Amino acid sequence: MTLAIDCNDPAIAAHAELYRREMAAKRLQTLLGAAIFIACVALAAIGSEVDLAKFAANAWRFPKYILETMPTLRLATLSADLKEWYWGINGWLKLLWQTLLIAYVGTVLGAVGGFLLCFTAASNLGRSPWLRWATRRYLEFCRTVPEIVFALIFVIAFGLGPLPGVLAIAIHTMGAMGKLFSEVVENIDMKPVDGLTATGASWWQTIRFAVVPQVLSNFASYALLRFEINVRGASIMGFVGAGGIGQDLIEAIRKFYFTDVSAILLLIIVTVMLIDYGTERLRHALLSLEHGR
């Protein structure tokens, strides 16, 4: 069996011509896109002072650095070696706990702030347009300025210690959560709201009995997700003197205490992974709670 096509058929020739022209146009578009992309990359490479010669000359330092942070662990003296590697474990665990508390308190404060603001920012509940606009811009400001910049400013205002870290995380969390929460609120079923409004309920009553029951599990799930992100954020707050384990980490990196770097990093990574795992389980439980209803 053959599928031979008569190439001389004018209809097919016209079709082939059309196909060729379309493909040529598409190819031109792709080429143009690629050219713009390459120009952007070249510009960015100049901007970020990419120096391949320097990179090639120094690239060996990276694996060397990583290798140097590795502790010497011998099977024969494993426990003694481990003890030497984690010589500061008590202090580090204390700082790690402080980091977790900074993240937790910051998340709670931020979540409460976001919760209070999200109703005025949501387009289906916000009462006055200008208040909605102002709330949205405010939330945008809070989440666009990086938390470490807030921390830098707060360290000067409040003094060194965990308090500026907590506030910086709280403000950033408020911005991020306010936006996510208001998106959740915008997607609710409006029928309960209409029902309550019909019975003459006030704005706050409507929110309490018609909106909150619909959104609470989603809010909790976002708050858990944010807590995990904030643990990462809190671990570097110490870089600018705002408390937590970052203080010891930056000291270890700056002073080339190589094995301390790997010890502290490993602690942070394991903690983040555990929290990642735990919050994911909790979030699944929360979401299935909602679907089971």
Next chain:
Amino acid sequence: MSLALSAPDRAALIARHKAAINGSLKTKLMTIAVVGALVGLFIYGLTTLETSLWKIIAGFSNLGTFVVLMLPPDPGSFARAIIFVKALFETIAIAFLGTILAAIIAFPLGFLAAKNVVANRVVHFLARRSMDTVRGVDALIWALIWVNVVGLGPFAGMLAIMTSDLGAFGKLFSEAIESADRKPVEGVTSVGGGKLHEIRFGLIPQVLPVIASQVLYYIESNTRSSTIIGIVGAGGIGLYLAETIRTLEWQQVSFLILLVLAAVTAIDFLSSKLRFAIIGKRAV
């Protein structure tokens, strides 16, 4: 017509639906326990984190002074303004190039970590765990490490953004590949295509738009993170932010913050337009 119930009717109604009105005791106790634990931990946190009312009040009054001093935003001199704008350009360049390089390197890694491409469990496990480890380290920490390797400057920052994104991209890409439709791949196999053909013609056309939109999103979020890596000397506007905050040049600080806000908003706008153009067509 009145809808009012008589008192005995109402009492009877309440008695009949007691369970529905009061709710179950178990749920109530659970709620109280969870809320109690959350609030307890919060208060414990406040007490251990050296917070005192006096400190908070003093801090906020300081903060108020700073805000007053910040107005109006002023770069100081025209030459300073030029330096700041240049640093902003550097920041955007770091974010863009770091993300693109990370995406290029993570692309093959994503296939390696995808269960439906490489079915070997050991490879899958190793690839996933190493990505998790890389992802667990913040970009700022990578920046500190790269500064030790290639010296101070934006190059180190670019490498830091690249490294920290490698883990995230590897995970996202492999998830995109795993959720791809099997049918085109089977089609390619049925006409005699090899493993590489399967990937090139069966998988890549499916995952490319998803990946492109993720890369754009990361360029957006990396613009934010690359504004701060200058704090540890890895280039960009963060260096000037940290410097002006520490020397209490508040007017310059607010100018820099405004610059960052404007840049981030512009990039948000551009990338959401581009993302819509890429995804929007296919989603319909």
